[in-house]
Amino acid sequence: MSNDHLSSSTERTRLRRKPERGSYDQAVINAILDEGLVCHIGFSIDDQPYVIPTTYCRVEDKIYIHGAVASRMLKTLQTGLNVCLTVTLLDALVVARSAFNNSMNYRSVVVLGQATVVQDFDEKFAAMRALVEHVVPGRWEDCRQPTPNEVRATSILTLPIAEASAKIRSGQVVDDAEDYELPVWAGLVPLQAQPLTPVDDGRVPAGIEAPAYLTHYRRSVSPPKE
């Protein structure tokens, strides 16, 4: 896929409001998709939209969606309905002097398109690996990998990243000029998805410790802060 494919917006993904916050750059879009853990996928049945959270991963210019999470959704999506897949990362509360100028720093991606079922066994297996590695990089080689029956019992959908846009708000408070004189604190409260100490399930054989990819789990692709 050429970069043009992504960097050219369509009428449907064109950012109408605050376009300075928007991006059609593939690297920007991919970084957000790769950092997120959960997407919200939207589809309509009988004029009623549904928005369902589910896990996903990106492999090159495709998104894979794990099927076991929402079979109703999957049955519907298999019919070739239009979908919207959105990933949102919340970075900070923007606490302004005036209520009107409060905001949030966030990075989000919207992908429009039609999801289709992955039928090919090898592509399904590769997608299951990618889904595991998306959530916990390093886990695939340690875990018991899917049997052929498990692969067949799993529904995997794929959505091309062909019509996509990112939207980002970053930086500090922007208040009205006259409000800066107010004796009020204003700034950011950064938010971070913080992993806590892993908790084993009580059935781990003696002598097996939590691996480093879990004890040092970090979601962000930026260098971890210790």
Next chain:
Amino acid sequence: MSNDHLSSSTERTRLRRKPERGSYDQAVINAILDEGLVCHIGFSIDDQPYVIPTTYCRVEDKIYIHGAVASRMLKTLQTGLNVCLTVTLLDALVVARSAFNNSMNYRSVVVLGQATVVQDFDEKFAAMRALVEHVVPGRWEDCRQPTPNEVRATSILTLPIAEASAKIRSGQVVDDAEDYELPVWAGLVPLQAQPLTPVDDGRVPAGIEAPAYLTHYRRSVSPPKE
């Protein structure tokens, strides 16, 4: 609104898959809505669903959505389209012995209905207060409150919490019986939306420190861990 209103599911919100994870209990639904910071709202235009992240708050049996965030969405919603509003809280990675049994602990709420524009000035003002207090409890009295012009310039939508359901996955890994013998660590990696130290915008008058509701900001409604 009676409790029955919420605790009775409709065909559209009935949980088809893993109904043991579902709830129509109003207190459960409200707790999830009150803890979340961002919702994903879905609506369709010309058979294309869109899923947009935005801020919201709950006041009794209504959700309010702040308008300035997405004017395209608001213009569309004002026409009385059906919407789906979803709030998802991610609690833990569930790291199983087998790839097939990996999961996530989460709490989510789905609300279906029609959003309408709030026209009444006093209701709009109250909703703006509730939106501020939803994100940062304690902030409203400190900030410069909206002027009448700001209230008029703000679009607020409301959605009744009439057709809603919650879905929750909690607890430990559930692996296949034969996999428990594997020499593999398994368990939870709890995730927490961790607020970091507030960062002022460089224009706060000398002597004004970040208030306790920001330095001790905690999202969870459960008692803060110090």
